[in-house]
Amino acid sequence: MHNYKCNLFVPKSVWIKKLQESGILTQKKDGSWRPIARPSLLYLSDVEILNTYNSEIRGLYNYYKLAKNVSVLNKFxxxxxxxxYMTFASKYKSSVPKILDKYxxxxxxxxxxxxKKGxxxxxxxxxxxxIDKSVSSTTDKLPNTMKYKVQTELTQRLNANRCEICGTSDGKMEVxxxxxLKSLKGKAYWERMMLARKRKTLVLCTSCHHKLHAGKLD
Structure with a gap:
């Protein structure tokens, strides 16, 4: 006997499409799927990369947390x-086992x-x-990955006191x-970095900042 209740389910096509759109999934010749690294994130800081993945995971889960089969997101x-793991390995030209040992x-x-606080x-x-049967204000909202790339992240980058071009920690950093971003042509490395990150700020040491304005920073 039917109880006439409306049930929500997570279609496989939804999380597969999400993975494909994010550049996370590729299909092999035999028809099976495998994960891949995301080149578009390689210019981001470690924190930004991880927060991007977390926001996408939580975003899809929050949307389907009422679904009866929400546990299928374990496959996602x-x-x-x-x-x-593969993105970090690609960023540091390392292997997945070595990345796991480190992180x-x-x-x-x-x-x-x-x-500054440690x-x-x-x-x-x-x-x-x-399954979360409680009503949440976050349900039906798409994940906002940009919130991890604004002022909070800039503050963290400044607190790290490291030049994002040469890597030095000596002296005071400048922004x-x-x-x-449309004004950048992408010819110099620092321009490609900003375009890839979709970020209008760059933390630099005084030397690199002076070279940039003098047109001598590649």
Missing amino acids: MYFMKYSL MKDKVFTVWYDT RKSVSLYCNGFK HHVRK
Whole structure:
């Protein structure tokens, strides 16, 4: 006998499409799927990369947390997780096992960063995908990945006191700012970095900042 209740389900096509649109998934010749690294994120900081993945995972889960089969997002999580590992491996020209040795803490992928109040960390989402029958104001809202790339991230980058071009930590860092990303031609490395990050700011040491304005910074 039917109880005439409306049930929500997570279609496989939805999370597959999400992975494909994010550049996380590719299909092999035999028809099976495999995760891949995301070149578009390689210019971001470790914290930004991890926060991007977390926001996408939480965004899809928040949208479907009332679904009866929401646990299928564990399959979605598998591809997200290994794509993250492969992205870090690609960024540092390393292997996935070496990246895991470096970033795993208590079996959770964790990134550490420095602030004026000391070292802090952010970890990959690991709370599972259970049905949440409570009504949430976040339901039916798409994930906002841009919130991890604004003022909070800039503050963290300044607190890290590291030039994003030469890597030095000597001296006081300065912020180079452009009004519009469209004004960048992408010929110099620093321009390609800003375009790839979709960020109008760049943290530089005094030397690199002077070279940039003199047109001598590649």
